[in-house]
Amino acid sequence: MSRFSVPNIKISGIAACVPKDKESNTDYDWITEKEQNLLIKTTGIEERRIARKGTTTSDLCYAATEKLLRELNWNKEEIGILIFVSQSRDYFLPATAIILQDRLQLTPTTIAFDISLGCSGYVYGLSVISSLMQTTQTKKALLMAGDISSTSLNKRDKSTYPLFGDAGTVTALELTTENQHMDFDLKSDGSGYEAIIIPDGGLRNPITPDSFVEREIEKGIWRCNRDLKLDGLAVFNFSITKVHPQIEHLLSESGKETTDINYFVFHQANKLILETIRKKLKIEPEQVPYSLLKYGNTSSASIPLTIVTELKNEVETQKLSMLFCGFGVGLSWGTVILELDKIKCPEIIEFS
């Protein structure tokens, strides 16, 4: 069963934090100027934010959370769950969410744990936190999502380096009696696990000196086994065949048409993928916001980041019907339909 509905949970606020340092793809001198122009035109990515050495994903999420909690005026003692969705955790162990419980001075009664997912992670995180809130009748909870991907990229790999940016986000959720519900559809296909992978460093391939030896894979693509590897064709094919049927199915199961949805907020993979999906769904460009241009692919942060940077005014002042869809590393993909009703959405925070 991959489709289900969680009643009586609402999103009360979303905040995002990015590193202050920008890197532009027009300065990416590993490729020619012509290649830069084609890259920017095709992927839609002009600029990315890069964390300084020592900055962690949890630092970005922490800054976003302190800001959002102040705006929401929440009492920290009321928060009962903290989930941290990331593939760039502070330590191999313990889980980063537990460290954040103490750093944020939440009570020891807080349920805190990590979820290791990337592109689909925000939607999966929403499903887990809302279900757990419902089961435990927890009134308030925090979902953090984000990654610092830049440390896993090889500058001499044109197939990954210019695509990814760093970001951390937080989403505040509450139990509600306002008849709001979230409809989910979640799927997995582990046969594609090698499409996006960091091969060495886990237990399957422990680190050896060879893990750091850079090899030329093809022209313009050098990397070692500790770097992120991305099979662009496989990911592209997966994205344009699996995503739109899931969305169409969930819409029809929820009794909705594409015109009933104000905004489709997609994981910001790249423009070519998203435009192909948009055309398949026959939805208007105005319904599909992009944060790619200034922030690139920010992994599990990309959906909340796009809301903060592109829809701040709309989500703060209106009641909106939204569809979020995340897809990628795993392979894993998930879609949720929910309402946002005048939520708190502070300006994006810059971390230095």
Added chain:
Amino acid sequence: MDIDGFIKKVEAEIEDLEPGTLTADKDYREIEQWSSMYALILIAMIDTEYGVTLTGEDLKKTYTLRDLYHTIQSKL
């Protein structure tokens, strides 16, 4: 669909390419502007225009635009 129309659509996707430059027997990887990015661009165009999703494997088996055209036709 016809092959001339297909070639025109390919030409339209490639930057700085004069219309009428490409022929059916052109090895498309030898187009001067070719880069791996164009593999994705062509797959996207073919998917949108013809409703056929080609895989990386499909592409590997083709050399000329005529090969590509036949592969699309076989999947229509």
